[in-house]
Amino acid sequence: MNNLVSVPKNGSLANSNLNQNFPTLSNWLDDIFNRDLPSVFASNFNTGITLPKVNIKETADAFMVEMAVPGLKKSDFHIAIDNQVLSIATETKAEKEYEEENYTRREFGYSSFKRTFTLPESVNDDTINASYNEGLLTILLPKKEEAKQKPARSIKIT
Incomplete structure (x- = not known):
């Protein structure tokens, strides 16, 4: 002032x-x-879902994608592979109706998200699997046999 x-x-x-x-x-x-x-x-x-964070781990045999998305059901997810692109999407709608003596109150909400990831050529997309347990979505992306890391070995000199 x-x-x-x-x-x-x-x-x-x-x-x-x-x-x-x-x-x-x-x-x-x-x-x-x-x-x-x-x-x-x-x-x-503000009842929508924010874009969930993702952890991606790589081991010698596979990649693992973990996404924390509590409060959903397995049936809420749509996971697809198209041209080496993994997409994870969900869409939820909720509607509640409360009836009292003189009024009816309806509350509804809608939330969705979609995350996409370009997969490396080393992923065997025929053997991908997913699980959802206690709010954690886990997708296992196994590597092709030729892409798996082989253990170190000694070479004998002749």
Whole structure:
């Protein structure tokens, strides 16, 4: 806030902003309209799923994709392979109806996400499998035999 100081002809300093502790109507309206509205309404309108984080591990025999997505059912997922692209998607809809004496209240929500990953040529896409247990989706991507890491061996000199 800008504090203006006026110097009267008698030389004394006087603060021209005497009511600075009292908000003006325009300050009050600015405060209302400049608030972070998404945080105000987050509890009522932000019911969608955010993009879940993924862990990808590589072993000598396979790649493992883990995704934490609690609160869903196995049937909510759609996992597909197309042209060496793995896609993991889900779409859920929820609707609740509450009937009271004088009114009916309906609440509904919709959430979805889709993650895609380009698979390396070393993945054997015929043997991919997935499991979902206690909120953790795990997809095992076995490697082709020729791509598997072979153990070290000694070569005898003849």
